[in-house]
Amino acid sequence: MxxxxxxxxxxxxxxxxxxxxxxxxxxxxxxxxxxxxxxxxxxxxxxxxxxxxxxxxxxxxxxxxxxxxxxxxxxxxxxxxxxxxxxxxxxxxxxxxxxxxxxxxxxxxxxxxxxxxxxxxxxxxxxxxxxxxxxxxxxxxxxxxxxxxxxxxxxxxxxxxxxxxxxxxxxxxxxxxxxxxxxxxxxxxxxxxxxxxxxxxxxxxxxxxxxxxxxxxxxxxxxxxxxxxxxxxxxxxxxxxxxxxxxxxxxxxxxxxxxxxxxxxxxxxxxxxxxxxxxxxxxxxxxxxxxxxxxxxxxxxxxxxxxxxxxxxxxxxxSRAQRMNASYNPLHLVGTYGAFGSITRTRFELVVEGTLDLDPGEHSDWRTYEFRAKPTDPRRRPPQVAPYHLRLDWLLWFAAMTASPTRQHAWFAGLLERLLSGDPVVRRLLRTDPFDGRAPTAVRVRRERFRFTTPAERQATGAWWHTEAAGEVTGIVRR
Known part of the structure; x- marks a missing residue:
């Protein structure tokens, strides 16, 4: 034809x-x-x-x-x-x-x-x-x-x-x-x-x-x-x-x-x-x-x-009540799209830590779990990962916006449980395991505010991020 x-x-x-x-x-x-x-x-x-x-x-x-x-x-x-x-x-x-x-x-x-x-x-x-x-x-x-x-x-x-x-x-x-x-x-x-x-x-x-x-x-x-x-x-x-x-x-x-x-x-x-x-x-x-x-x-x-x-x-x-991303059928054909209709002004991050101390407390040796791309270490430059999709790192960004991520995101509570058990499969999602495969005796989650350093701060400290404590999320969670 x-x-x-x-x-x-x-x-x-x-x-x-x-x-x-x-x-x-x-x-x-x-x-x-x-x-x-x-x-x-x-x-x-x-x-x-x-x-x-x-x-x-x-x-x-x-x-x-x-x-x-x-x-x-x-x-x-x-x-x-x-x-x-x-x-x-x-x-x-x-x-x-x-x-x-x-x-x-x-x-x-x-x-x-x-x-x-x-x-x-x-x-x-x-x-x-x-x-x-x-x-x-x-x-x-x-x-x-x-x-x-x-x-x-x-x-x-x-x-x-x-x-x-x-x-x-x-x-x-x-x-x-x-x-x-x-x-x-x-x-x-x-x-x-x-x-x-x-x-x-x-x-x-x-x-x-x-x-x-x-x-x-x-x-x-x-x-x-x-x-x-x-x-x-x-x-x-x-x-x-x-x-x-x-x-x-x-x-x-x-x-x-x-x-x-x-x-x-x-x-x-x-x-x-x-x-x-x-x-x-x-x-x-x-x-x-x-x-x-x-x-x-x-x-x-x-x-x-x-x-x-x-x-x-x-x-x-x-519609004035426009939806950002929606599929109208289970085949995901002819949907509607959009991104970032609202912008966050402040960046919060969930910092997940663990310890091997038998009696974990505030003065224990707490070590931070590093994720592949989510900001954690202030001196680590943000990596280029796209077009690859790090799904856990993306959802951790969403979870950091909520006051109680373990209650509002069932997967996050499951993540902490797997870290406590030393699950080797879940550990593959991490950038580093601070315990080299050993299961920690306890974990905790803190919330921190992250902002990019100024050029003067970057020159003086070598850090890409400035961080400030923003409260505890879980307290100490034992195995």
């Missing part, structure tokens, strides 16, 4: 599909490395207990059929292998049927993890990745031109990600409208990056420029995505630039990376050097005169379904 062909987007399709494959690979690596201590049969929030109380229709997953840690590991490794095959372009070169099958399997596998992942997988970028993977399936392989309805759906997803994030900010914290949010955000974001200290100390006028540019990119330019070139391409380039800035200034897992991948769908091949340019070797010209009939039917059906489902995010965007 020639009328469905979008001319001049073969390279854009290739970059988008391989980019989605790369993000899937990162996501499955996090499953391989973190699933068992967080969600395994003996994890902090075990999957078997979850599937026993939540029916399949609410959380469709292969794990409703069967769950054990070995089965979960096999599915994760299969997902990683398929992801890397997409990055290498193997199913795309094999043709549209193979491309559809591989992306469908990736969607099914990752959906199975997300739908039983509970609080650890309750992030907007999980649904964005699932949507992007589903749409990548509808773009076809090298034996088919790019179907324009599928390309339009990718841009519609990018519009919802960007415009939703812009609206939630404008409607939310007044500092976004006053252009002052970045006076705080580089310091108080969940996991500051290796460059966040310098971004925090940029002049206040430049912070205002950052916020204003964000508003333009997220509230105005997304509408250009639905216009002919060069307007759609201009919007795509703006998204790539602003998301690249966020990659450097913070650790937001793969949120920025997957958004940049979506933006490639707005770039025409001519801007990428054309199929005869340096990137042209990624994909040959389509070998058919039009989209295969069977595939055209699949794409059109998916397009109609997505249009119908879009009524939910559209209503949300128009």
């Amino acid at each position: 020639e009328w469905m062909s979008a001319d001049g987007y073969l390279l854009a399709r290739e970059l988008f599909q391989r980019g989605v494959g790369a993000v899937y690979a990162i996501a499955f690596v996090t499953v391989v490395q973190q699933w068992r201590p967080l969600l395994g049969a003996d994890g902090l929030t075990p999957v078997p207990a979850f599937v026993a109380r939540v029916p399949w229709r609410r959380s469709p997953s292969l794990f409703h059929w069967r769950y054990d840690d070995r089965f979960a590991a096999v599915l994760a490794w299969v997902g990683l292998g398929l992801s890397l095959a997409v990055v290498a372009g193997v199913p795309q070169r094999a043709g549209t049927p193979a491309t559809v099958v591989v992306f469908a399997l990736l969607f099914l596998l990752y959906l199975s993890f997300v739908n039983v992942g509970q609080v650890w997988y309750a992030f907007g970028w999980e649904s964005i990745l699932l949507e992007a993977g589903f749409l990548a399936m509808l773009l076809g392989g090298h034996d088919s031109p790019v179907p324009w309805p599928a390309l339009l759906l990718v841009r519609w997803l990018l519009f919802r990600v960007e415009f939703g994030a812009g609206l939630i900010k404008w409607r939310g914290d007044r500092c976004w409208r006053e252009l002052t949010c970045l006076d705080y955000h580089h310091e108080t974001q969940p996991l500051p990056s290796v460059f966040s200290w310098w971004f925090h100390h940029l002049p206040a006028p430049l912070h205002k420029v950052e916020v204003a540019a964000n508003h333009v990119t997220q509230l105005l330019l997304p509408f250009l995505l639905f216009l002919p070139q060069p307007f759609a391409g201009i919007a795509g380039v703006a998204v790539l630039a602003t998301q690249g800035w966020l990659v450097v200034s913070g650790n937001f897992a793969w949120l920025n990376l997957v958004t940049m991948v979506l933006a490639t769908a707005a770039l025409p091949d001519a801007w990428l050097g054309g199929t005869g340019g340096p990137l042209g070797g990624l994909t040959p010209a389509a070998t058919t005169d039009g989209v295969p009939a069977w595939f055209a039917v699949v794409v059109l059906l998916a397009f109609v379904v997505q249009v119908v489902l879009s009524r939910h995010p559209v209503r949300n965007l128009l």
